[in-house]
Amino acid sequence: MKKSASATDPLWYKDAILYELHVRAFADSNSDGIGDFPGLLARLDYLQDLGVTCIWLLPFFPSPLRDDGYDIANYVDVNPSYGTLDDFKMFLDAAHRRNMQVLIELVINHTSDQHPWFKAARLAPPGSPAREMYVWSNTNQRYRDANIIFTDTEKSNWTWDDTAKAYYWHRFFSHQPDLNFDNPMVMEEVLKAMRFWLDMGVDALRMDAIPYLVERDGTSCENLPETHLVVKKIRAAIDAEYANRLILAEANEAPADVRPYFGNGDECHMAFNFPLMPRIYMALRQEDSRPITDIMAQMPAIPDNCQWGLFLRNHDELTLSLVSEDERDYMHFAYSNDPRMRVNGGIRRRLAPLVDNNRRRIELLNSLLLSFPGTPILYYGDEIGMGDNIYLGDRNSVRTPMQWNSDRNAGFSKCDPARLYLPIIMDPIYGYQTINVEAQLGDQSSLLHWTRNMIALRKLFQVFGRGTFSVLNPANRKILAYLRDLDRGDGSHETVLCVANLSRFAQPVALDLADHNGAEPVEMLGYVPFPTITEAPYVLTLAPYAFLWLELQPPRLKPAS
């Protein structure tokens, strides 16, 4: 039976607070060292209290787990290590009861080489529908203009299969053959899998590796018009059969290439803002707002029903594929001086270690995350400043178990520590005995409390999720200043001035706010009235890494005080 949507507002994702987590890494209920759905269910109150409104689950499907679940062997089941379908349904219902939506992965560019479709394809005669579920070739010279993404492990996008006596195409690992969207059966199967989860009540789908769905000779095999047709078909199927659902595009592309994934509001509802993310870190280290203001100026307008997904960190490396070579070198020098901190050209570190565990820098970056145009996405553990383990392979450095308390295995699992899917962080700075949820819940000044308060504050102001964005350009480039404005539709506006000091030293700034002459800024965290804006430059002084959010109140609505 098809379940109706849990959200009532079709644009719910614009006001959402997303929280990305891996079921495997969050909480283990059966002491086998691997997180599971009953464990996650038991921690839902924590997420609700944090202010999360949408939980993004990394792949939890049956898989050989050679790419942390992005190598799917069955689209319509739950990996037994994480529980059962019934466990998932219980989790889903419990999340909905807490007014939280659930976003899952729709990894349709490729499957695992252990998927029955691929096993059958290898044996099927060339040209048959079963064989054509994947992309085959007698030569490895096709699609030569497509780059290799996992440069640290793959030398080619083609791998020879002895059984099939042909090469198969894989844009990622060689054990992840790409599906062939030129075969209509592939789309049928994808829609079938999608309906399976949406019928159950799942609210949102993240379309992994969306630019690579279709390949054509003589192209980079990215962002092809045929790929957009595939996306449009999926969106049309959702719109025809379901209400208030969401597709989130993972397209690690330049702004001009991401924009088409919104279509005319008829492709993806949301897309990650990959170009912005590395420039936030660059601006912070260079103490210069220019990297951010430059990239913001390049951001194209998007349809009214669409939204950017903003993030500081995620389960992958901090990707640098969208910056210039010089900028990449700078970022490596700035944030990953140890080569073990790098993978695939990016940086495999968590938020807190990236900024040398400096609380003010963490807060500043989060203030940008929560006030830039888009929907913020938090990565599990970053709300308590969890560390990473660069001695673990691939991107596992940032995928270690959640640190709940200072008990054995950080309260994540009661198993023998040797059974844990990955070791707990144990170093003296980020170790679980120092950094854990329980300790931070008991400490009113903790990063966890700070994050919770900031999320709650953001949720009071719809302007952050729905308002326009305009950069002010003060002479002092160490200061980033911008206005967010929302026309409430009744003649009134919600206007917020955000000012951030990217420098490690106190900085003055004079802002041209003449357009808001007469307005009274009210500092939003403490509800403190600031001097009224006049035609003259508005002068502020900010402490190192400080930020200010000022609601510009019209003169007639001054506070009683």
Place this chain on the structure above:
Amino acid sequence: MATTPPTSGSATPSARPGNGLLVLLAAMTPEQLKRVFANLTASFAAEDLIIASPDAISELIPADAYSSLRIVSAPANNPAWTLTAADFLNAYQLAEKNEARAILMLSSESGSLGSPALRELANAVLATTDLAVPCYDLPPHAGLVNSAILYPLTRSLFASRVRFPLAVDLGLSLRMAKCLADAARNFTTINQGDVPLWPVNEATVAGFTIEQFDVGTCVQPAGPDLNTILPLVTGPLFSDIKAKAAFWQRFRSLPPADNSMPLSLAPSTDAVADIAPMLSAFRLAYTNLHEIWSLVLPPNSLLGLKRLSTTDAAAFHMPESLWARIVYDFLLAYRFRTINRGHLLGALIPLYLAWVAGHINITASGTAPERHIEAVAEAFEADKAYIVSRWRWPDRFNP
């Protein structure tokens, strides 16, 4: 009459196409029913009315008392001392079913409302007003939970001067009724239909028009005792405030005082109530509940309570600013579940009793009760910035 011109005493609303006014009655005794029917028939043309009652009227009163009226059956309701989510849902469903244009909800004691009051409430919602609320003239020491908490909180946060935000008699436009029914469904779907709703808050958030009418002296339905009633009303109000935080945290100017509202500014002539039991409850609680209060209240408030605990009965008075902060801090603790919510609201009771003792002392000294209540409401307004800042940044390290 408060904010609209008075209607003529002899005028009755003219018949309109379709059905007019749905009058939803609470469960009543035969005597109460007779009085209400007499008032209704004196106030309205019978053809404009649809009476909905949970009672088997034909078994309670003679047919000639209602023969001209169209009576429909209403779902049974609790003999409530306030209007609940289930009541509002029933009201809207009945109005829709009977194609009514507006609704008058009347309590079991509404027989004490005069015909002019009924007409004013009904005419307002049959015209352009969405919510018509009575302003009762109660005895000086009646309705003090409202005076101490509900009224000042609603006034400061929702910028409404409605003196009785939890009035048991109401006029509703159809769209107001729909708005309340929508809010009610959040409770009825989880079997919490007996939770009070806050029509003034709903109307304010929806941008609907509210009018308040002086209905004179009126008997109020008997409610439960203080230990029951205070948590029963403050809990839902605190929850409603939490749900509407994004709304009330915007600056909103209070409408100007309505000088035509004849709230009594004369000193109380009632016999002075004995405040000794209230003070001893407060002082005992100061010893026993201090630990809980310390979790909720900041140092300045605790210091104020310490001073109060040693103040003589004759000079006892809870400063208005202290009371406002106490209520605000309990509201915050309710939001954050600092302690079990039931225990939290229980811990508020002795503090409320201390406020009541001070109120009685003040009124006994010749100050009109309404003047003191006005001062309390002004203290809540003056400190609104405190609740907003603490709500947004609930650091315990505060003054």
